Amino acid sequence: MAGTAERKTRSRKAKPAPRRAPLRRVLRWVGRGIAGLAALFLALILIFAVVPPPINLYQISESWRLGGIEKDWVSWDEIAPVMARSAVAAEDANFCEHWGFDMKAIRLAIEEGSTRGASTISQQVAKNVFLWQGRSWPRKAMEAMLTPAIELVWSKRRILVVYLNVAEFDEGVFGVQAAAQHYFGxxxxxxxxxQAARLAAVLPDPKGRDAANPSAFVKKRARQIMAGAETIAADGRSACFEG
Structure with missing residues (x-):
């Protein structure tokens, strides 16, 4: 009996451990990849809160396609205040009142069956700095996750100064300093x-609009932006970045 029990014990010890299911291993590595990507984005958000983003994926692709691009980073104090107000009036009039998503604009866009006008400056910064162009669902999902993190870590002024420095104003012309030199010298x-209003007027379609030789539409749009810039200064909607 003792010998039989001993053999059974050895048999149990010799039995190989069951292998992990392949699906569990895949899920584990996917989870690690997602966690690593999230950590990378968080680190970049913290770094770019104080350091200018050097370049983004779209600028790299345009530089490759065009053989070079124009861009020149400038600080907040090197940008005319009216330019900041004009960009907000043109692209995101409620910039100071939301946390990254303008729910009123989103609801209006859904009712109209369009996404035009629903993207905030904060969302555009998330896309332009960290992601790629296009309307794919994966990019939109990542943008939706990055935008609140940017709003949490960066000030509104920081979001706006980054936006003005990475936005495209003409083919291969990025940032307000390069645009001011390019169009007006x-x-x-x-x-x-x-001039600020005309630059803001070309932002939705930088390859199709010209700030130096504006079409009738751009002139009309610029007048609307000038009025909007004055309005947000008067009613306090520029306080979050000018105060």
Whole structure:
């Protein structure tokens, strides 16, 4: 009996451990990949809160396609205040009132069956700095996750200054300083209200609109932006980045 029990014990010890199911291993590595990607984005958000983003995926692709791009980072103090107000009036009038998503604009866009006008400046920064262009669902999902993190870590002024430095104003022309030089031969700090409004007017379609030789539509849009910039200054909707 003792010998039989001993053999059974050895048999149990010799039995190989069951292998992990392949699906569990895949899920484990997927989870690690997602966690690593999230950690990378968080680190970049923290770094870019104080350091200018050097370049993004779209700028790299345009530089490759065009053989070079124009861009020149400038600080907040080197940008005319009217340029900041014009960009907000044109792209995100409620910039100071939301946490990254303008729910009123989103609901209106859904009712109209369009996404135009629903993307905030914060969302555009998430896309332009960290992601790629296009309307794919994976990109939109990542944008939706990055936007609140950016709003949490960065000030509204930081979001706006990054936006003004990475936005495309003409083919291969990125940032307000390069745009001011390209179109008007002046620095960003010297932009007049009319020039600032025209630059803001080309933002939705930088390859199809010209700030230096504006079409009738761009002129009309610029006048609307000038009025909007004055309005948000008067009613306090520029306080979060000008205060």
């Amino acid at each position: 002046v620095d960003a700090r010297a932009l007049s209200p009319t």
